[in-house]
Amino acid sequence: MEIIIQPTPEAATRIAARIIARQLREKPNSVLGLATGSTPLLLYRELVALKLDWSRVTTFNLDEYVGLPREHAQSYHSFMWENLFRHVNIAKKNVHIPDGNTKDIPAFCAKYEKQIKAASGIDLQVLGIGTDGHIGFNEPTSSLASRTRIKTLTQQTRRDNARFFASEADVPHHVITMAIGTIMEPKQILLLAFDPKK
Ligand code: F6R
Secondary structure, three states: OOOOOOOOHHHHHHHHHHHHHHHHHHOOOOEEEEOOOOOOHHHHHHHHHOOOOOOOOEEEEOEEEOOOOOOOOOOHHHHHHHHOHHHOOOOHHHEEOOOOOOOOHHHHHHHHHHHHHHOOOOOEEEEOOOOOOOEOOEOOOOOOOOOOEEEEOOHHHHHHHHHHOOOHHHOOOEEEEOOHHHHOOOOEEEEOOOOOOO
């Protein structure tokens, strides 16, 4: 594990973008695990500016709210297309984001795990971290062996994410999330964390 401390989010993000750029240049058909939220926003802007070739890249997003329409401005589908995918030459068929409106959540989660395996696993996983320490939406006490599944958000996470919605009451209670067992498998994990006091 390497910990790189930088004076600003911009400096840390530039390093993260360089690591991802190197990954895509060395392996044009890389499989990336991607996060949403405020932390990777700068990173996605930086990656777009680098004008990399995404034509053979496959992505799997960490999570999605359950029951929020895909076209809702705060769905993670909207977030990813708005902030990254529509600006790069990724093939739509290579983009995977959990379907928060699936009728059969366990079957969907099992299929998501199979799709990751079929893609030969994730080469590089981008992570942010919640104020209660969650990665993906694996709230504290999540099992280390867990696989993609539905989780209930803690009150703290719903309160934190209320900044993206009109009110806390509008934040969905449930999410589909890649789980700890899934997230710990990639060959490289890039966890970005910014000092909230700065
Ligand atoms: C998002 C995700 C979450 C966020 C975390 C931090 O896909 O999985 O774990 O990374 O909630 O969110 P921000 O970056 O908004 O502080």
